[in-house]
Amino acid sequence: DMIVNGAGGNPLHLAELVKILIQEGVIDTSGSRWYVRMGNLATLPMPLSLIALMGRRLEGMSRTIQAVIQRAAAIGTIFWDMVLLQLSAEDDSPLTLEGLTAVLGELVDQGWIFRRKNSEFSGTQAYEFSNDDLQQIAYNTLTEREQQIAHTRIASWFITHDGQKTTQQASMLAAHLEQAEKFAQGAVWYGRAAEQAREDHAPETAVLHYCQSLNLLPVSPETADQRLSLNEGLGEMLRWLAQFEDATDAYQAMFTAAHLVGDEQAEVRAQLNLFLCHFLQDDLTMALAAAQKGENVAAAADLMDYQLMAQAAIGWVMVLVGDQYTAVQIGKTLYNDIKKSASSLPKAYMQALLGHIARESAHYERAANTTESARQRFREERERIWETLMVAQLGHIAREQHQWEAAVSFYKICLRYARDLGDVYGMVLALRHLGLIAMQQEDYEQSDLYLQQALIQADKSNNDVLRMHVDAHLGQLHLEQALADPNSALDLAYKETHLQQAYSWWEQTLKLARTLQRPLHISTAVAGLAQLFLEDHLLDEALAQATAAVDTALTVRKQQFGRDARLVTAVAWRVLGMVLAKEPSKNQQITVQLRSVSAEDCFSLSHRLLNEIGSAAHFDLLQTLQQWAAFEQLQENQTRATALAQEANQLLQQLNFEHKIKHPLAA
Incomplete structure (x- = not known):
């Protein structure tokens, strides 16, 4: 006992x-x-x-053995004989290498330590404590003054030792300098460890060391340059990890430091990075503000290249909010002004914008060629995040042309690039779209696999925006499986399970969308819930949710005219039409934003919006056509029903699926 x-x-x-x-x-x-x-x-x-x-036992040892074990403990759980030899060199009676080896052998025999097969430093023998507790016990027998002296001498050995420092060695050196209260030097070495981790594509480690470095630096004019550089690196690593809120804090600190030292180029870089963080979080208002601020700083400082890049960023936002005219005008201005720049990076930004404009205009060949040129330039400039985004853009272009194999290939390349880089956003982006393609092809098992992997990455980054996107896709996945025509008794048995899971995912999407104040995702989630209520024959609840989905989407459409807003509105109109069509004999109408609409009106509005979007919305258009045709048939409008069915069949052929898709929303 x-x-x-x-x-x-x-x-x-x-x-x-x-x-x-x-x-x-x-x-x-x-x-x-x-x-x-x-x-x-x-x-x-x-x-x-x-x-x-x-x-x-330690007290019973000779003073020589005590000193060796205590200094070894100060080095760490793993330590080296040559470091101990240098520490002993300043003693009144320094140890020889033979004497030190004998002492270490005795400690091995007593079970305190053991020899390691390999050593991180050439010409040294590495040892390790039998367990961490023994190392801590020995270390705690040193006074604070003795600990500080030991750490100073240990750091000195690491600094003077030949060879390129690895991330681990640089961080180890920094830790000894910190414990020796050499804070300025410690900050430098933590910074070097962070940079090495960045080069090794180890963003979590880099973030840790950037923060350690910043924590050792006082906030003062004298350290502003250091803090500028460290926060820029920290922001980039946090962005790789899709931790965008923390990344924006780092870039704001970078901007403050840059302004303090009068570095206008760094100020613009900070704003361009803030633009990207907000842009990837779908916060277009903040993205636009950052890009405009960057352009103003660049224009005032006559920084042509940076001004061109900021203008391209503004153009990207204009495309997404649906202001195609302004985006095109910016593109034309960039095309003319870019001749004044000898740098490749502004040209990459310009080509990325022009490719996006061409994609939105359904000029897909031009979009693909221009985007590929942008990708190559970003690669040359070592802008790996942007290179990955361009590969994903090529996937979007192929997908919108129904070139499914090409789209899957691009998304898999995007996934590989993102994994190599540690780019969580890129991984989630690729996995989401791979999951959507598999879902549209009714490969539900593969779709679920992709989306679950995406969810793991979103959870890893603790990014609610990414979670919201993936949750919505999972809600749609289970909804489609629940409403699909069963092929077996097993499919029928799973129907209730899929309905419950769909409800859970849509509820999670709605909760996140409300917290994040994302009205388009609120509309999407509410429309999903309406379809579930409709399946359960809860018509009043379905009508309330569908009406709310349309109302929310229309409110957004008053401010945004982009593709996303049109698509969400079109889906909401279709779902409301489905609810109103549930009892066609009643010819039910409902008032939405002072407008009275019937089921036919809803389908017509959905059809018009999806036609405006073009081939990118063909899958949703197919579902609208099928629902509308089924409604007209029930209304005994056979001519209209036949015309809609023919249009749906033609569209199905354009989608290039290998097999006829069963559309669960069809009556």
């Missing part, structure tokens, strides 16, 4: 306690059976504990 209590539930402590009790003669292992010599317990400290026993 004394041994078990002394170990405190730690198996390693238990093993070490038994080992010590054998060495102290309390446990006799000389015979075939072990015996406990209770009388020998009198010489041991009570209550029995590993810390007390190890402290007692």
Whole structure:
């Protein structure tokens, strides 16, 4: 009981306690059976504990062995003989290498340490404490002053040792400088460790070391340059991890430091990075504000290249909000002004914008060629995030032309690039679209696999916007499976499960959308819930949700005219039409924003909006046509129903699916 209590539930402590009790003669292992010599317990400290026993053993060692084990503990769990030799060099009676090796051999025999097969430093023998507790016990026997002196000498050895420092070695050196209270030097080395981690595509490690470096630097004019550089690196790594809120904080700090030292180029870079963070979070208002601020700073400082890049960023926002005219005018201005720039990066930004404009205008060949040129330029400039985004854009272009194999290929390349880089946003983006293609082709199992992987990455980044996107896709996936025509008794049995899961995912989407104040996603989620209520024959609830979906989407459409707003509005109109069509004999109408509409009106409005979008919305258009045709048939408008069905069949052929898709929303 004394041994078990002394170990405190730690198996390693238990093993070490038994080992010590054998060495102290309390446990006799000389015979075939072990015996406990209770009388020998009198010489041991009570209550029995590993810390007390190890402290007692340490006190009983010679001063030379004590110094070696204490300094080894100051180095860390892993330590090196040549570091210990240098630490001993300043003693009154320094150890020789032979003497040190003998001491270390004795510690190995006593079970304190063991030799490692490999060493991080050439010409040294690495050792490691048997467990972390032993290292901590030995370290705590040093006074604070002794600890500080030891860390100073250890850092000196690391600094002067030949060879390129790895991330781990640089961070180890920084930690010793910090513990030696050499804070300025520690900040420098944490910064170097962060940069090395960045080069190694290890963003989590880089973030840790950037923060450690910044924490050691006082906020003052003297450190502004350092803080500028560190926050720029920190922001980039946080952006890779899709932790955009923290990234914006870093870039804001970068902008403040840049303004303090009068570095206009860094000010514009900060704003362009803020633009990208907001843009990737679908916050177009903040993205536009950052891009405009960057353009103003660049124009005032006569920084032509940066001004061109900021203008391209403004153009990207204009495309998404549906202001195609302004986007085209910006594109024309860039095309003329870019001749004044010798730099490749502004040209990449311009081509990215022109490619996006061409895609929105359904000029797909031009869009693909221009986007590919942008991708190549971003690659040359080592702008890996932008390169990944361009590959995804090529996937979107192929998908909107129904070139499914090409689209899947581009998204998989995007996924590979993002994984190599540690770019969480790129991974989620690629996985989402791979999941959507699989869903449209009714490969539900594969779709779920992609979307679950996307959700893991979104959770990893703790990014609610990414979660919201993936949750909505999962809601749609289970809704389609629940409403699909069953092929077997098993499919029928799973129907209720899919309905419940769809409800859960749509509810999660709605909760996040409301928290994030994203009205388009609120409309999407509410429309999804309306379809679930419709399936359960809860017509009043379905009507309330469908009406709310349309009302929310129309409110957004008063401010945004982009493709996303049109698509969400079109889907909401279709769902409302489905609800109103549930009892066609009643010819029910409802008032939405002072406008009275019937089921036919809803389908017609959905049809018009989806036709405006073009081939990018063909899948949704097909569903609207099928629902509308079914309604007209029930109304005994056979001519109209036949015309709509023919249009749907022609569209189905254009979609280039290998098999006829069963559309669960069809009556």
